[in-house]
Amino acid sequence: MEKKPARRGRVTSRPRAGLFETAMLNRSRRLTPLLALAVVLGAAAEGRAQADPQNFLFSSGQTIQPFFDGWSHHPDGGFDMHFGYLNRNYVEELHIPVGAANRMAPGGPDRGQPTYFYPRTNRRVFSVTVPADWGDRRLEWQVTVNGETYRALGWLQPEWEIFENAAAARAGGQGDNQPPALAVTVPADAAPGEPVILSAAVTDDGLPPPRRRGGGGRGTLSTFERRPGDPTLPVNVPQLQASVRRRPLRTPVERVTVTWTQLRGAAGVTLEPGDDAPAGRAVVTATFPSPGRYRFRVQASDTLATVTEEVSVMVR
Numbered sequence: 054m055e056k057k058p059a060r061r062g063r064v065t066s067r068p069r070a071g072l073f074e075t076a077m078l079n080r081s082r083r084l085t086p087l088l089a090l091a092v093v094l095g096a097a098a099e100g101r102a103q104a105d106p107q108n109f110l111f112s113s114g115q116t117i118q119p120f121f122d123g124w125s126h127h128p129d130g131g132f133d134m135h136f137g138y139l140n141r142n143y144v145e146e147l148h149i150p151v152g153a154a155n156r157m158a159p160g161g162p163d164r165g166q167p168t169y170f171y172p173r174t175n176r177r178v179f180s181v182t183v184p185a186d187w188g189d190r191r192l193e194w195q196v197t198v199n200g201e202t203y204r205a206l207g208w209l210q211p212e213w214e215i216f217e218n219a220a221a222a223r224a225g226g227q228g229d230n231q232p233p234a235l236a237v238t239v240p241a242d243a244a245p246g247e248p249v250i251l252s253a254a255v256t257d258d259g260l261p262p263p264r265r266r267g268g269g270g271r272g273t274l275s276t277f278e279r280r281p282g283d284p285t286l287p288v289n290v291p292q293l294q295a296s297v298r299r300r301p302l303r304t305p306v307e308r309v310t311v312t313w314t315q316l317r318g319a320a321g322v323t324l325e326p327g328d329d330a331p332a333g334r335a336v337v338t339a340t341f342p343s344p345g346r347y348r349f350r351v352q353a354s355d356t357l358a359t360v361t362e363e364v365s366v367m368v369r
Contacts, residue, residue, distance in 0.1 A: 115141035116198045117149075117170055121207035122177045123215035131185045134192050134207045135215070136166070137176040144172055146299055146320035147198065154197040157181070159190075166194060168317045172298050179316065230260040232358035233309050237351045242367045245343050249366070250327065251313070253335040255306040255353050263308065302326070304335040311335035311353050316363070318347030341368040 122135040140147060147170040149155040156162030164181045181192060187209060195204040236254045243249045301314040302324040315322055319342055327336030341347060348365045 110143055111141065113142050113145035114199065115145075116201045116203060117141065117147065117196045118203045119194045119196050119205040121205045121213070123213045124207065124209055125215050127182050132183050132187060132209060133180040134183060135177045135180045136194055136205060136207065137174070137178050138167075138170060138196070139174050140170045140172050142172050144298060146171060148318070148320045149196060149198065156195055158193050158195075169315050169320060169322075171300060171315075175301075178314075230355065230357050231258045232360045233257040233353040233355055235311075235351065235353040235360045235362055237362050237364050239349075239364045239366050242369050243339075243341055245341055245368055248338045248340050251324075251337045251339050251349070251364075251366075252327075253306075253311050253337075253351055253353065255309050255311060255333055255335060257307070257309050257353075257355055259308070261355065261357050302337060304330075304337065306330075306333060306335050306353075309353050309355050311351065313337055314350045314352070316348045316350055318345055319343050322347060339366070341366070344368050 118139040118141070120137055120139065122137045124135065125133050127133050148168060149170065150168050151163045151166070153162075155166065155168060157164040157166055165179050167178055183190075183192065189208060192207045193204055194207075195202060197203075234256045238252045238254070240249045240251075301312050304311045304313070304326050313324055315324075321342035323340040325338045327338050330336040346365055346367050348363060350361060350363050352359055352361045354360075
């Protein structure tokens with residue numbers, strides 16, 4: 054009997070892919086990991102696009118961080134502990150009376166700290182004098198805003214000693230320069246919403262001599278004018294205007310600068326430079342929003358020496 058050959062499985066031949074199809078297949082294989090990488094990078098970029106809330110600029114609703122600003126020797130013995138604060142708001146002023154929300158220890162709660170807070174950073178706002186035998190004790194300032202409490206601790210760390218007048222130290226001392234003489238006059242009382250005049254009489258010996266400013270580069274004020282061909286600034290980007298931020302007021306009296314700083318009282322006090330001030334006087338027009346006692350620190354500086362006087366106005 055004739056033996057039949059065994060049948061083999063049917064083999065279907067696959068036509069070869071064309072050059073174009075082969076190229077596309079290879080390209081897709083190369084692009085697959087790149088697309089996966091793009092998805093990962095895109096997700097990371099999206100995560101970075103979600104801004105950190107700590108980088109937001111808030112006009113209001115934020116807290117206050119007090120801080121220790123160094124210490125110096127007191128002329129009559131002992132030490133002066135200096136403090137400042139950061140009001141995290143860019144516009145909102147805050148009034149926090151002395152008490153549970155604004156206190157110092159030991160010896161508090163009131164040790165002369167401010168109850169009115171300007172926006173943003175304000176350095177060496179007030180000082181507390183401690184005795185010569187203070188040692189390594191801590192002086193604490195604690196402020197609570199919107200339910201959040203922050204505090205500053207100060208002690209006599211040697212590296213934190215500062216000069217009362219850094220400008221004079223840099224200049225090698227005051228030499229023959231004498232501090233300005235300052236006499237501040239304020240009304241006995243005032244009424245809410247009615248402007249009153251605060252006046253500071255200033256005299257000085259004319260020292261130090263004015264600085265000479267050379268031409269070009271350093272000492273030359275920029276005009277901020279756009280040169281031909283420069284790109285223009287975008288108009289759709291919101292900006293925080295510094296003009297709306299309340300700050301201590303500085304008024305010049307010849308070569309002496311007089312600075313008016315509110316320390317206590319309600320927020321909303323308006324201080325404006327007076328018109329046609331007499332020679333040797335810094336005049337300020339003040340308008341108070343509500344009844345209460347308002348306290349101001351007035352400083353006169355000739356750049357090497359500074360004198361300070363604190364005055365109060367009672368608004369009835």
